[in-house]
Amino acid sequence: MARCDVCGNDYRLSFEIRTTSGDTHTFDSFECAIHRLAPVCEHCGCKIVGHGVEVSGRFYCCAHCARRAEPDGAEIKDAAGTPPS
Ligand SMILES: [Zn+2]
Ligand SMILES: [Zn+2]
Structure with a gap:
């Protein structure tokens, strides 16, 4: 116990x-x-339960949140799933 x-x-x-x-x-x-x-997403505030995204020591729950919060966020891509052929 x-x-x-x-x-x-x-x-x-x-x-x-x-x-x-x-x-x-x-x-x-x-x-x-x-x-x-669990770390907390710097954009939406939810707990990061999956792999998440780290940019220069800042943690996000997903690429969407990283894109919204980071100055160069447009370059941040989702890595999960199957890339389009
Ligand atoms: Zn408990
Ligand atoms: Zn988020």
């Missing part, structure tokens, strides 16, 4: 995540892990 760092639930299936800074956190769910650790 381990207690979740976010909600305090002492749950038998709790798990640990070690971040790049070396800190270790305990969570009872992915929801709580996202709440504590």
